[in-house]
Amino acid sequence: MGLTKTEKFTEDQNTIALIAKAFAHPARVAILQHLFKINSCICGDLVEEIGLAQPTISQHLKELKNIGLIKGTIEGTSVCYCIDKDKWAEMKSIISQFLDQDLNDGNTCC
Amino acid sequence: MGLTKTEKFTEDQNTIALIAKAFAHPARVAILQHLFKINSCICGDLVEEIGLAQPTISQHLKELKNIGLIKGTIEGTSVCYCIDKDKWAEMKSIISQFLDQDLNDGNTCC
DNA sequence: ATTCTATATTGCAATATTACGATGAATGAA
């Protein structure tokens, strides 16, 4: 069906899945890494940096913008994208909490 | 196209995307959380725990097994699934490294 | 006004994902 049954899961589980989805494509990972590397805005060099067509990059940027990880401000002709540090921290906290579940080392049977 | 152009990205970026994909569905998040909560094997209670059909759960388990996050051993009639703690730690390290990129707080322009 | 440059949007084709009914395989119990 391709239709996730969101209502069957907790809000937490759906949130984690949504964040993970944003990272679930190497192009989006590359975009975020590049944004961190230059530690500033990018105004258009992404298409050359990553080897995909301009509409494809634009689409990935849109998805990252939708979940709030990046924000774009219009800068003359071009658009200036950068990480939303607050949202990034918030997201990092949620994911870290999920990843750190294994602290208790009780009875494992396998 | 729906076909990710893997060859355009670094191994690191592809790895991160693959791991994220495993977390990109609430059912798989729920499965992993349940596995941690009972801190032991599960032998079948997942279908009731999560409200999806048995083939669907089986498929999600397969994906988690494919990337190595869980392992299953046959235990009589049922199958015993649990987290692969080594792989989990390895994965956690990769993701944490990605999430911790923002440590430097240099010139932001937005 | 026209042209150039940068980005967004639309439309579409190819592939992937999700979900489940039906069925199969394997084990244990009667």
Add this chain to the structure above:
DNA sequence: TTCATTCATCGTAATATTGCAATATAGAAT
């Protein structure tokens, strides 16, 4: 053996994702 239980696999339908050509939009430069 026969039956019930547990899980995997197959087949299929519905939806989502990815990628790009074509086009639209908007500001800058001439």
